[in-house]
Amino acid sequence: MTSLSAVPAYAAPTAKAPLERTTIARREVGEHDVLIDIKYAGICHSDIHQAREGWGEAIFPMVPGHEIAGVISEVGSAVTKYEVGDRVGVGCFVDSCRECEYCLKGQEQNCVKGSTGTYNDTDKHGAPTYGGYSTHLVIDEGYAVRIPEGLALDVAAPLLCAGITTYSPLRHWNVGPGSKVAVVGLGGLGHMGVKIAHAMGAEVTVLSQSLRKQADGERLGADHYYATSDPETFEKLAGSFDVILSTVSAVLPIDTYLGLLKVNGAFVNVGAPEEPVSVNMFSLIAGRKTLAGSNIGGIAETQEMLDFCAEHGFGAEIEVIDADQINEAYERVIASDVRYRFVIDTATI
Numbered sequence: 001m002t003s004l005s006a007v008p009a010y011a012a013p014t015a016k017a018p019l020e021r022t023t024i025a026r027r028e029v030g031e032h033d034v035l036i037d038i039k040y041a042g043i044c045h046s047d048i049h050q051a052r053e054g055w056g057e058a059i060f061p062m063v064p065g066h067e068i069a070g071v072i073s074e075v076g077s078a079v080t081k082y083e084v085g086d087r088v089g090v091g092c093f094v095d096s097c098r099e100c101e102y103c104l105k106g107q108e109q110n111c112v113k114g115s116t117g118t119y120n121d122t123d124k125h126g127a128p129t130y131g132g133y134s135t136h137l138v139i140d141e142g143y144a145v146r147i148p149e150g151l152a153l154d155v156a157a158p159l160l161c162a163g164i165t166t167y168s169p170l171r172h173w174n175v176g177p178g179s180k181v182a183v184v185g186l187g188g189l190g191h192m193g194v195k196i197a198h199a200m201g202a203e204v205t206v207l208s209q210s211l212r213k214q215a216d217g218e219r220l221g222a223d224h225y226y227a228t229s230d231p232e233t234f235e236k237l238a239g240s241f242d243v244i245l246s247t248v249s250a251v252l253p254i255d256t257y258l259g260l261l262k263v264n265g266a267f268v269n270v271g272a273p274e275e276p277v278s279v280n281m282f283s284l285i286a287g288r289k290t291l292a293g294s295n296i297g298g299i300a301e302t303q304e305m306l307d308f309c310a311e312h313g314f315g316a317e318i319e320v321i322d323a324d325q326i327n328e329a330y331e332r333v334i335a336s337d338v339r340y341r342f343v344i345d346t347a348t349i
């Protein structure tokens, strides 16, 4: 049996310090809990924002990681959903109130009492939560999802954040055959947006700063690829899209992008600029356009997304690294020097 009082992990001791090897305590496996042997953990850009307190005061030491894939090695006495040996994933939250309107609708990410973050949060017992940059995790069975056979754990890990973040809005805005979708930015989120929108049957266009990744974009499923640095792009594509999914955190000229939508089209942000953006309301009024945002997805929809990806035979595009490369990987993520997600092999922690 695994000792849960000294689980190997990689943690940021403070906001200014590099991550380092340490041990953490996980709670004992309760009757509704499962113990997961973590195999892979993706590095999400939000790990870096939080580990460096870019989004405000954080809890240290911090073990980031909310793109988790592993295998169940122990189940509590009342667990019904899983057995030892099952392959599972954990995403951005590990608990919620379970009784509010949104929890009951399977939208736990919108829990009115706030869902419990996988890391940088406090659980209902008052203990800090620690994420996936570690070898083991104890979680209520209701907050894990099954990774289907045929989907390797390493390429599945990033689906738990980048996958669901892009799948959920594409589903919500009814993307399918006949839809014209633009994905802004071809990074960790954007590359999943392209793959998923393509698999849903849409005609997909990438709008990227330059044409540097055009060959990749087309390989991932893009039908068209345009540089946003070229002003002609915005003339050529005016009125073209049903949905524009923006995955970038740069402040975009929203009115210009709204001009690319068809009547009734939606511009959906999943990237989060730090600065407020301004919009001319006439850009929305003319053509009844929608400016929207979207935040991950609930447990049921995350399962649906994993099943969808398995059925279509794809995971994320990844670069597997050892734990001692985490700090270097952070610098490369900031420099957009990753195609398209770093995934930590947790056996090296």
Ligand SMILES: [Zn+2]
Pocket: 044, 045, 046, 047, 066, 161, 162
């Ligand atoms: Zn994330």
Ligand SMILES: [Zn+2]
Pocket: 096, 097, 098, 099, 100, 101, 102, 103, 104, 108, 110, 111, 112, 113, 114
């Ligand atoms: Zn709730």
